[in-house]
Amino acid sequence: MEHSMTRSLALRVLSVTDLHGAVMAHDYFTDTVDPTQGLTRTASLIRAARAEKQNTVLLDSGDFLQGSPMGDVWVAAPERLGAAKMPVIEAMNTVGVEASTLGNHDFNYGLGFLRDCLAGAAFPVVCANVAAAPLGATPADDRPFLPPYSVLERSFRDDTGQETTLRLGVIGVCPAQIMAWDQRLLKGKVNARCPVEALAHWVPRLRAEGVDLVVALCHAGIEDRPLSERMEQVAVHVAAVPGIDVVLAGHQHMVFPGPRFAPSPHVDPVAGTLSGKPAVMAGYNGSHLGVIDLQLEQGPGGWRIARHKAEARPITGTGGVPLVVDDATLSARMRPAHEETRAYVARPVARASTLVTTYFVPVASSPALGVVAAAQAEFVRARMAGSAYDALPLISITAPFKAGGFGGPEYYSRIDPGPATMGDIIDLYLYPNGMTALCLSAAALRDWLDRAAGMFRHVPEGCADAPLLNPAFQTYNFDVAHGLHYAVDLGVPPLFDDQGNRRPGARSRIRDMTLDGAPMDEGQRVLVATNSFRAGGGGGYPIDGGGVRVGDWPISVRDVLMAHVRQRGVLGDEPPADWRFASQPGSSVLFPTSPLAGDDLPDLPTGRPERVGLRADGFAEYRIRL
Known part of the structure; x- marks a missing residue:
């Protein structure tokens, strides 16, 4: 009896999100090195992750434009985009981002500036749930603002060393709330649908193009509760859309898999799954690199995920100790923009x-x-x-x-x-x-x-001494x-x-x-x-x-x-x-703040806050009597 061998292939999906223009490991407000942020640091993780596996793809889940004074320099003189690229776009090109979607903050400077920035991108930027206004009766009737998805054809080597071509479908969504948050810039020009509704329409069309794997770039966070009209953190529901294989989440500025998320029926913060699908959320400002290792097997129905491992690799360890150094190539390329930004904020x-x-x-x-x-x-x-x-x-x-x-x-x-x-x-x-x-x-x-x-x-x-702050707020x-x-x-x-x-x-x-x-x-x-x-x-x-x-x-x-x-x-x-x-009377709370707060104690009705000590996480703790 003849047996057919199942082909297998190891694919590493790398993810960044919510870069917010943080190209350099630098705090421009204090003009000091900040090891907790910067794509120059994440780039070192990217380089190492690529060296470990021969088949990799690097994707971004949005909110890349806004958030750093480096971007503000360019917003103040938008005519410069005709001659050069927005610094964060140039940085993303340099590290080899292969596709991205839009986040809500990417709309903050208006559609004209956004289009001019995207013209410098060497990678496709996709968004399935934002369309030219007005919306159609159904997603099929919309005129997309950007391509809803992109198909990346990549040549990889399977586990026997044989070269094979994979067609990766990449589709993206952002919060529909952009229409309220940036109404003054977007009203009458674009409109946005519920991300889940848009994906339910576009994913089957993406699948019909013969892709082997669908990755959702989801600029939304993680909440395990029923989908509602105003729900913002919809990544769990995005993962549940049939035809989606992997979810790269964002927007929440949190890390998944990880202990900040409690286990629930559709969220596994240890295995790194949402609705049973491999998922990751890579912090913000380049603080982490999302890494999902997929073991793919090819059968009669095409490629499928046999198993996976998800993690978010940090650029700093406990107490903000740097785990990596700046990537030399990216740092050198961004040095002129960096020095210009330092002069601007000073x-x-x-x-x-x-x-x-x-x-x-x-x-x-x-x-x-x-x-x-x-x-x-x-x-x-x-x-x-x-x-x-x-x-x-x-x-x-x-x-x-x-x-x-x-x-x-x-x-x-x-x-x-x-x-x-x-x-x-x-x-x-x-x-x-x-x-x-x-x-x-x-x-x-x-x-x-x-x-x-x-x-x-x-x-x-x-x-007495009750914790004051709600950590979820x-x-x-x-x-x-x-x-x-x-x-x-x-x-x-x-x-x-x-x-x-x-x-x-x-x-x-x-x-x-x-x-x-x-x-x-x-x-x-x-x-x-x-x-x-x-x-x-x-x-x-x-x-x-x-x-x-x-x-x-x-x-x-x-x-x-x-x-x-x-x-x-x-x-x-x-x-x-x-x-x-x-x-x-008789009640008191403990309030965490900066260890530098000793010279800024406010006068409260019950007296000034009393310093209790320094916590293990680096915050100073103060007692406030009620």
């Missing part, structure tokens, strides 16, 4: 009248948020003059972008008294969110503040309102869950909400100055309730902030936010 623009930090933003008023709130309020009040909203009370709401959390004990903003540079101001507002104004009821404003209060755990009466989603007084009652469980859904039977944690000393009626209307990301519900905020978008300007909050600071010539003396924790 330009003085104003003077800080006091120490400005984000060390204690989650527990006390901070000049770091005060200057942003003041700039927003000034802009909106001027634009609303003479309108039907001119007489309404104005509340300005903003959040810290660098305040520890997943970023680690060094991830904070700090401006010392004296000259403040361009880099200092950029550091206070990292993202080019648009300037937006809403008209809200006081009831909707209370919900907004309750969502922000999800930053804090429930602390029962009389509990990103610090950049902690909004602080300037222009009214309120208190947060930690003795009450959060009104909203971690995804922003109202908990059945829960009640508000917001107490004593007053305006100019008077209690606010729930139906009272206020004007709110905020950003386009939050106005679109970003961060799971219930902005829809009782809200009307009354202003949406083609200018970023960062530009508003820069103009405000330059015009005044000083920052740090803006009116503080007026909020506190509700009194809870």
